Amino acid sequence: TYTPTLASPTLGGRTTASTFVLEQPRCVFGEEHSDAVIWLVVAVPEGRWGTARPPGGASPWGPPSSPVPIPAAVPKFNNSVGPGTPERTFQNFPATAPAYLTLNTTLLGYPCPKPPGDITVLRVGAETSCAGDKSRPTCNGPLPGPGPYRVKFLALRDTEPVGETAWSEPITLQTAWPLGSISTTGSGRSAGMIALTSILSILFAMLLASLVALLFFGGSDTHIGSSTFSKPEPVAVRRYNTHHVYDQPAARL
Known part of the structure; x- marks a missing residue:
C-alpha cells in the first residue's frame, strides 16, 4: 500500500509554518479509478487540546482563546463522510472538524508514467484567499498550527x-516564534547596546564618507589652481649691440 511522503529534502520550503510539500501519488491509482475523484485528506492524528480557530478564519497565531478538545481523526476515520460536510470543512479544522478534504483531481491529474519535466509535488496549505470563505469548504488553506498532521489520498x-492509500507518518511544521520572544541576551548584549552599536556604525560610515569626499575634492582644487596660476619660468633675453657700417671710419687705402 502506498504511503504519502514529503518531497525530497533538497526542495526548498519543504515545510514552513503553515504549509508542507508532498510527492504526488503517481502510478498509485489504476484504471478502475478513472471515473473517481481523488482527494487529499488532512487529519489530526491523535486527540489533544487546542484553541478554536478565530472567527472569520483569521490567523490562529494570536492570543490564546478557550481550549477545546480536538478528537483524533486517524484511528476512527470514516471514509464515507463526504468533502464539504461540517465534519470535513477546512474552516472548521481542527476545532470541530478533525479532518478536511482538499486538492481534488482525477486520475488524469496524476499521469503514469510521469512525463518529462512534469511537476510531481503538491503544496498543502498554499491558498490564503479562501481561508475564511465558508463557501469553499475544500479550500487548500494555510494550516492552523505546527501539527502534527497525517495525510492520505482517498x-x-x-x-x-x-480506493485509498495508507496514512502518512506524522508531519510537523516549522514553529513561528513571535518577535518579542526572541532573546537578545544570549550573547551578553542588551537590546539597547545593539541599537547603540548600530547607530554608531552608521555615524562612523557617514564620517568616513565625508572624509573621503573632502580629500578627493580638496586634492582636485589644488591641482587645478597650480596649473592655472603657477609662476611662469623666467625667459633669458640675450643682449647684444648693433653695429652700423656707416658709423665706422672709412677704410684707408
Missing part, C-alpha cells in the same frame, strides 16, 4: 470510497 465515486 478516491471517491460520488460519495462512495473506491
